[in-house]
Amino acid sequence: MTSVQGARARARIEITAAIKDEARAQLAAEGAAKLSLRAVAREVGMVSSALYRYFPSRDDLLTALIIDAYDAVGAAAEQALADSRAATAPDDHLARWTAVCRAVRAWAVAHPHEYALIYGSPVPGYSAPQDTIGPASRVALVLIGILGEALAAEGVAPPPVPAALRPEAERIAAEFARDLPPAHDLPPALAVAMVAAxxxxxxxxxxxxxxxxxxxxEDRETFFATAADRLGREIGLLARS
Amino acid sequence: MTSVQGARARARIEITAAIKDEARAQLAAEGAAKLSLRAVAREVGMVSSALYRYFPSRDDLLTALIIDAYDAVGAAAEQALADSRAATAPDDHLARWTAVCRAVRAWAVAHPHEYALIYGSPVPGYSAPQDTIGPASRVALVLIGILGEALAAEGVAPPPVPAALRPEAERIAAEFARDLPPAHDLPPALAVAMVAAxxxxxxxxxxxxxxxxxxxxEDRETFFATAADRLGREIGLLARS
DNA sequence: GTCTATAACGAGATAGAC
DNA sequence: GTCTATCTCGTTATAGAC
Known part of the structure; x- marks a missing residue:
């Protein structure tokens, strides 16, 4: 009994993956706007109606691709942070910031169509459901985490906030405090600077x-690395002492 | 004779404008990927083959829309600079920088679909011809012009360039010197900083x-104004003395 | 010469009957 | 799940109106 169910579940996972892979291929070839359930079905050797057992609608397939993409950049960012812990001095928050930035860029360059799906023009007629919010914030969470650590270690000096922006800064900081674990609390000045960066x-x-x-x-890697470093300093991250 | 030609030319201009207007409407509704010559023709009350008298292909219509959009932001930026000359002190280069930035944002917020066409995800299967390069650089030219003025008036202190980025900085500065009028020459440090900003x-x-x-x-106007000001300072523009 | 309309092509999507 | 009849699309050839 369990083996049959296990086999079924396995098959379902495999077919779901095959559908998403083919959908990603179409994303690259035709763009998100033209993503068509029928074309995907044809390519994976199914009939279009069968696809609806895996994705109730075209928008649900799109949502799955979007969540996958956000999760992929998010994982790349988290991995870069984990890797850079071993390679950087504990007080070198700026180095970890730039490592995460570079990982995000590397993922984007390697997956331009998935990047376009999440950070490019909105897909006409599609509105993202709540499910995407969590995955969408993973990269920001990693960056906020670095700032939180720097803050605890007195390794960050946030820039001053003009009076006109003060209410917005406090609103954003309060939003962070409401949505995020307490370890990620940031003072208003750092919270706005973070969103801008x-x-x-x-x-x-x-x-x-x-x-x-x-x-x-031309030398985009060096250009980006320099800009990311400057962004980190701009936000107040101190260079390694 | 001339009146006939004038009437013809006028009609041609009007019809061309009507086609582009309708195409822009479709851009907003369906996105650039789904822009269809037939649908545009139907809506303006022509038969699809007649459109080919005005645009040799679908891609040429797209190109026209792209050029129009670049020209529109470019004109908004140029206008903002001209207007701000009267309203700012001659040595307040930073104020003119932020005025231009705010004008670009205002145009983008007012024309989101045209903005997406030029600064969003590339249109699948479309590759921009050389004709778009000129209009595409108008905004950058305005910003470079402000920096050039500030430079001549010693109102800018460009940030240092890391050794690794030095060759790229010099390449970019040389490129500017090659393509732009001499009044727009920038030292390498300012040229890279400009591209990043x-x-x-x-x-x-x-x-x-x-x-x-x-x-x-929430308060996006204030948020943006502050960030644009910081970008200008970051590039080395000095606050008004 | 300049324009519009008809008709057609090959390719692809779509809806519904079976 | 399959098949078919009917859409849309970009594009071209052609013929006639101004």
Whole structure:
């Protein structure tokens, strides 16, 4: 009994993976807007109606791909942080920040279509469900975690906040405190600076992945590494003492 | 004779505009990937083959929309610079920098679909021709112009360049010198810093326009203004003396 | 010469009957 | 699950109106 159920479950997992793989291939070839359940079904050798046993709708398939992509960058960021712990001095928070940034960029360059799916233009007619929020925040959580550690070790000096931005800064800090584990609490100045750095980091990545650096930047790895380092310093992370 | 030609030319301009307007409407509704010549023709009351008198192919229509969009942001940036000249002290280069940044953001927020067309995910199967390069650089040219002025007035202190980035910085500066009028020459340190700030600026805009700030940033105008100001300072623009 | 309309092509998507 | 009839698409050839 259990073996049959186990085999069924295994088959279901395999077929689900095959469907998603084919969908990812179509993402690369035609873009998210043209992702079609029928074409995916044809390619995996199923009839379109059979696909609905795995994904109730085209949007659900899209959601699965989006969650997978967010999880993949998130995992890359988390892995980079874990790896860099061994390679950096405990007080070198800036080095870990840049290591995570570089990992995000490396993943994006290696998976441009999945990157476009999550950080590019919204897919027309698709609105992301709540399920994507968790995976979507993994990268930010890693960065916030680094800042939290630096804060505890007095390794960060957040920049001053203009008076006009003060309410927004406090709102964002309160939001973090509400959604995140207490270890990730940040003072308002650091919380806003973090959000700004976060979006600027992805600005660098998007310009490279989307081709805006063509004919402009050649040594993109060095360019990015320098910019990420400056972003970390800008947020207040102190260089290694 | 001339009146006939004038009438023809006028009609041609009007019809071309109507086609592009309808195409823009479809861009908003279905996305660039699904832009269809037939649907545009149907909507403007023509038969699809007649469209080929105005645009030799679907890609040429797309190219026209892309150029229009680049020209629109570019014009907004140029206008913002011209306007801010009257409103700012001659030595306040930073104020003009932020004015231009805010104008770019305002245009993007007002025209999200056209923004997505030029700064979002690349359109699958479409590759931009050379004609887009000029319009695409207008915003960057405005920013470079501000830096050039600041440089001439000793109003900018570019950040140091790490040794590893030095060759790339010099390459970029040489590229600027080759492509741009001499008034826009920048030293290597300022040229790389400019490119980094440029991409980070659009990172802020893209995150807002593409919805990444949902549930994160509320007062987006203030948030952006502060970040743009910090970007200008980061690049070395000095606050007003 | 400049334009629009008809018709057609090959490829692909789609809906529904079976 | 299969098949078929009916859509859409980009594009071209052609013929006629102005």
């Amino acid at each position: 976060w979006s600027q980091l992805f600005g660098l990545v998007s310009f490279e992945v989307f081709g805006q650096f063509n004919r402009v930047v | 440029w991409s980070q600026l659009f990172g802020l805009v893209s995150f807002e326009v593409f919805g990444q700030f949902n549930r994160v940033v």
